[in-house]
Amino acid sequence: RRDRPAGKRDGGPGSSSPAPAMGVTVEERTVYKYPFEYVVASYLRKYPSPMEKHVTAVKTVEEKTDLSTGIIYRRRIATCQNVIPQILRKVSILKVSDVYLEEESWLNVRERIMSMKTRCLTWTQYASLKEESVFRESLENPNWTEFIQKGSISIKGAGLLNCLLEAFAKTFLTQGAKKGITIMELLLREQFGNPFL
Secondary structure: OOOOOOOOOOOOOOOOOOOOOEEEEEEEEEEEOOOHHHHHHHHHOOOOEOOEOOEEEEEEEEEEEOOOOOOEEEEEEEEEEOOOOHHHOOOHHHOOOEEEEEEEEEEEOOOOEEEEEEEEOOOOOOEEEEEEEEEEEOOOOOOOEEEEEEEEEEEOOOOHHHHHHHHHHHHHHHHHHHHHHHHHHHHHHHHHOOOOO
16 A cells, blocks of 8 residues: 555664764856856866865876777865864864865866766765766857756764754855855956956
């Protein structure tokens, strides 16, 4: 029958399932009024930058081109300052000075699209941070570039600290995405002048 009572699967008598992971998801979309090639070039030079002091270093650890498709694959490691407030660093695993992020990207110059996946290499046993982003030629104007970013943080376990951490994570993801867009717009204007019509 399809009208089985809901909620029977979670935490019923004798259930030994672990505490569910808590999580937040954030999505940002924008259109940069610059050609795809300009946007990608600015993005790859975006960090480190005095406009974003939390990102202290970015190193390309792998780069290769698929000769059959022309797709350029890059893997980069970013070193970021730990921005978690002191009040949330009561968990010893959160008491680190640097956080490491891994970014993989696939640049298809022919189709004017670059896809990216980013994940946090720090705190993997406690929390999972993932982002998926894409730059692509805008359907509205071939001289513009559409950007879509989806980010998620999943925090394992439950409790007050986790709730606070989740609230911080949502603010961090939202503000980080908006700040990244602002930095890109400033860099594009600085390097290429006024937006394209």
